[in-house]
Amino acid sequence: MDLKDIRREIDTIDSQLLPLFVQRMDCAKKVAEAKKRDGIPVHNAAREEEILDRISAKAGLYSGAARIVYRTIMSESSALQHRLLGSGGTLRKTIAAAPKVPAFPESVACLGGPGSYSHSVVSSLYPRAQVQFYNRFDDIFRCVEQGNAGLAVVPMENSSAGSVSDVYSLLMQCRFYIVAAKTIRVHQCLAAKESSPASVRCIQSKKIALQQCSRRLSALHLPLQPVSSTSAAAKAAAEDASIAAVCSESAAHKYxxxxxxxxxxxxxxxxxxxxxxxxxxxxxxxxEKISLCFNVAHTTGSLNAVLSRFAAAGMNLTKIESRPIAGKDFEYDFYLDFTGNVRDPAVLELLCSLQEELPRFHFLGNYCEVHTE
Structure with a gap:
């Protein structure tokens, strides 16, 4: 057989598969009706694994591929049933009750001090708010939790140094929401009390800032000392000529x-x-951006099944990463960003079905993101 003949054979097989897939999804509608009548949950993990094991055993050489295909089919079947049953009532109510405009904050908490990058973001977004400075992320979150500040601005990730893991952990722990985001270009400078570098004996800055400048700093052959923020480093340099700071130019001028x-x-x-x-x-x-945190069952293909739901709904994922769950052995939460608006029915149905099925699920927010040079 030449390639054309093989392709014709594939087309014939596909023409037989598609009606069977549609027929199977129609059966899923009947299953939803029966489960609603009998008060049975949509997701039955034990039955899924039983079917997948049987399929894998029969697929021979294609065992792994067959398992993925059938898990995806069952995942889409579950999504359809959730949609028909209106699952995720709690999340629906939370989203429906959310205001469209946040109350203007009297105060905003952030890391560092005057001249820090966090401070510049606060000043641009909330120029009339009082700024409360902290040296630790957990103090920032505690401030918001106790109502001492209406909002907080925290760094989530850097394009070269990666995510700020402490922030992600605290966000999940406190169950806060992201209501806005801003991405800024970061231009780090080396600054000191004296105009000559001869007296400098060490370089201080926030750890992630030192990582952003690792190539140039390694060539200087000076000890690197992580501190709580770039502005804290600038303040220390202003008090001690032996310290140089990696900071913003505005912080350098400030001090x-x-x-x-x-x-x-x-x-x-x-x-x-x-x-x-x-x-x-x-x-x-x-x-236009949605952030989630969730955990999946510790079984082969479980994460792929979740991600396939986003692909099936036409959602564009912009970030995904894992974080270990405290107190668990090799179990992880996944943090995910994608573009969309929860007032789009397709987006809302996807989130509600995931909330019903996943062991841990937290909707972190749907917000606008500003990018500036």
Whole structure:
């Protein structure tokens, strides 16, 4: 057989498979009706694994591929049943009750001090708010939790140094929401009390800032000392001529430092994404990014089955990463960002079905993200 003949054979097989798939999905509708009548949950993990084991045993050489295909089919069947049954009532109510415009905060908490990158984001988003500075992320979250600040601005990730793991952990632990985000270009400089670097004996900055500038800093052959923030490093440099700070130029000017070098960062497109967090969910009409945190069953193909639901719904994933769950052996939460608006019925149905099925699920927010140079 030549290639054309083989392709014709494949087309014939596909023409037989598609009606069977449609017939199977129609059966899923009948299953939904029966489960609603009898009060039975949509998801039956034990039955799924029983079917998948049977399929795998019969598929021979194609065992793994068959398992993935059938898990995807069953995942879409479950999604259809959830949609027909209106699952996820709690999440639906939470989203429906969310205001479109957040209350203007009297105060906003952030990391560092005057001149820090977090401070610049707060100033641009909430210029009239009082700023509360902290040196630790858990203090920032506690401040919001106790109502001492209406909002907080925290760095989520850097384009070259990666995610700020402490923030992700605290976000899940406190069950706060992301109500806005802003990404800024980060231009790090080396600054010191004196105009000559001769007196400098060490370099201080926030750990992630030192990582952003690792190539240039390694060539200076000076000890690196992580501190709580870039502005804290600038303040220390202003008090001690033996310390140079990796910080923003605005922080250098704020503390009267001399700029020894500009643009220390490893890449020209160095950027940091900041999130605005709140105890109260707020979803503007033009929200275009959604963040989630969830856990999946510790079985082969479980994560793939979840991700396939996003693909089937036409959702564009922009980020996914895993974090170990405290107190669990090799179990992970997955943090995921994708583009969409929860007022789109397809998006809402997807989230509600996942909330019903997954062992751990937290909707982190639907918000707008601003990008600036």
């Amino acid at each position: 009267g430092l001399h700029i020894l070098e500009r643009d220390l960062q490893n890449t020209d497109n160095n950027a940091t994404r900041f999130a605005v967090i709140s105890r109260q969910l707020c979803i503007p009409d033009n929200a």
